[in-house]
Amino acid sequence: MRQAKFHNGDALTSADVKFTFDRILNVDGSVAKSLFTDIDHIDTPDDRTAVFVLKQPNVTILPYMASANASIVSQKVAQANGNDLSKKEASIGTGPFTLAEWVPDNYMLLQANKDYFIQGLPYLDGVRINVVPDQAGLVAALRTKAADMAIIEDARAAQSVRQEEGITLDARPSPNYNLLFVNTARKPFDNLKVRQAISYAVDRQQIVDAVALGEGDVTGPIAPALTQFALPTSQYPSYARDVDKARQLLQEANVGPIEFTMLTETSEPAYAKDIAQLVQQQLADVGIKMNIELLEFNQWVDRWLKADFDMAPGLNGGQADPDYYVFRYFTTDGNLNFVTSYKNETASDAIKQARSTTDIVRRKQLYQTVQTELVDGAPFIWLYVPRDYIASLNTTRDFVHIPTGNISYLRQTWLDK
Template identity: 70%
Template sequence: MRNLRLTSAAVLALAVVIAACAPAGPAAQSPSTGQPKRGGTLILARSGEVTNLDPHKVPAFTSARVFELVYSYLMRLDENLGVQPDLAASMPTTSADGKTVTVKIRTGVKFHNGDPLTSADVKYTFDRIIDPKTAAVARSFFGDVNSITAPDDSTVVFDLKTPNAALIAYMAHPNTGIVSKKIGEANADLSKKETAIGSGPFKLAEWVPDNFMRFEANKSYYVEGQPYLDGIRINVVPDESGLAAALRTKAADMAIVYDPKVARTLRSETAITLDSKPSLSYNLLFLNTKRKPFDNAKVRQAIAYAIDRKAIIDAVAFGEGEITGPIAPALTNYALPTSQYPLYTRDVAKAKQLLQEANVGPVQFTILTATTEPAYGKDEAQLVQAQLAEAGITVKIETTELTQYVDRWLKADFDMATGLNGGGPDPDFYVFRYFTDDGNLNFVTSYKNPTSSDAIKAARATTDVAKRKDLYTTAQKELVNGVPFIWLFVGRDYMATLPTTKGFTHLPTGSIIYLRQTWLDK
């Protein structure tokens, strides 16, 4: 197995805390050499279709990757996951009490339709995200915002109820793309191609669902000289096994890979470069605590004891992964070693004992899984099915296309579901929205725990790393014992390219934002 480049733990843990004092660095650059060449259309292959084009409502990775091409963000993450200004002209300033954050935005920026982008559009965007009626994915990130004002065309002021240590980093989240106030007010539905008008490096020119999306370069993009490409075409393959053939025959210049089996194949191809980074995304099982038998904590704990995480990693990820708890191992300042969790040591006898104590009768339920995200979701479900059978638990499996899966997930219409959840450079990215009582994604499992909720809220409000560590320690122990999710492992984020694809910077979040600086050596 090739050596994997680990992201700096210190940077990961402290990225958000030091964001306010970080210098405004240049755009991330690839280590590749040579003068960038202009022109050409890059073909990007992947499995999985966009589920919706509303940049604020869709959690699916397939949609997020498109948002990163079409829309602009106040901030961005660099190659070390440090927070840097993007649409913002400089790093935001924060008042001494931490309750006022002021953002200066670039002047002269235009939307794809030629309209100027001003602070009014930024205010409209974040007001839309915060509005509960929008049901925005990122709403809980900005729950501490009391009001947003735009005192002039290039200034936006966020007034906070309490300090939020992660707020500036959240401005780089793929579900915070800046939309046009004019377009938003004229269209209640932003999910259509016609309303996908941002100020990002590429314009969406054509979309044939389940086939391809074609993008044209934004010649008025605010980063001088970028993008280098004339355009991008995203081709959807039926499954990831087709990615190797697409690259081998040069039908694609680049491929997004999730399936470790496919990555293993690509690694053996001498004419293909496979870049692999420890992922910040969690492979897990969602448990709907509103439904029987998952309303019983002992049943949930019994299932946790019956799971063999290492066997799952070995089978679906070929050993390329680490067992994880609620905070990914890469966030070393905060993540507890999973050896501290009794429920992580497989014990079928203990599982049977807890089921007897639960006194709920025969336990049976259905696992919902999708054909993609992850591609091996059904394999995970089958392994869980076999492992739980040893404890006397009967499991059925229901597999759907990703679009149907997301719709069911957003309605919490499942007993248990496999999942691949995105993480970030700060624990708050992940835990706040799911595990605080008022988190906007708490509805997915309906799990309530005042102790963990209060600890997570308190950790958001302080920049003291030691205090945050103590608070997150409390939260992690409570969550693992409460079992709203069964965290399995964090795997690898893979990106495959041909030698002629240059300048791309691969982030462990899976982001393709740096296609704006990518070029073709053809």
């Protein structure tokens, strides 16, 4: 282990590493739990050595350990705060910046960590992260130089930034994906043919063109950026819009007139309403009436966590390994399986096997099974992967854009002013 210090000056030790992963595995509601369930136990022979003993081989665990979900926390600080890491005083890490101020839903002020374990970094004395509620506000902040950098969600805002002098827009294919969550525990979505009919009725390319202004790629269960594993969407029959086929499936389903509500968030992503309105129009073509219920994002999350919805648009995060796209939702014991209540033993078994083998050819075969099973079962209606946009003033230097929302390279960013 590196000789690193927490922001309060305490040394990071193997005890903190063990505490962090034990906490992930044992705290109720841990969203990262399923990423690490193959950990049997962790030994700490000395302060700078942590030995992870696994129940079985797991080829995904190393990239998961490098994710934000596995950030090491101070055992002393966490326990002193009742294991509640949402408190400002519990926000103690070992990164390049310390948390100086935090006003939820407003701003966060970070200061340089003078004891950062990479010598000479960070270059910046501090970083202020402002929460801007609308994309137009981000563009205005850049235009007036009130901001040096912005994360852009909406393709229309990105297009506007491109027209501005003195601003650079970096657009990269995102591993994140837009989708429709389908609650298979609710009628009529417990009927496979209804879900398949919706898949045939949705025009994914029209959504890409209208919402993302063409800057996106239609996707299946694994993002196209993972070229080694992702099947071409041309291999999925239901991805070629076919209104007649959709109507035929609905007739075979024999569930009568269909009316349901799309639970839609007002942000994250900002364009969720646009997706919902297009899907509403497309489903009307096959005789399905879809209502739209708009909620603030926090309210939407509360309902989503209770699986209290018929259908809902979402933007899910992606990673470099295909396991991240499928394990949590589509293994029968995955910690997010409750969201759609979808069970498919064939897909679940293939996902688990793919996690435990280093044979790339075998992994590819297994993930082909997973993708075809899931698209056919339609517990999600996968739509498209967007572009990940970072806009910055030309005076902002050496930031490295990682298209997962990762901003760790602020540590080496500097301002040419």
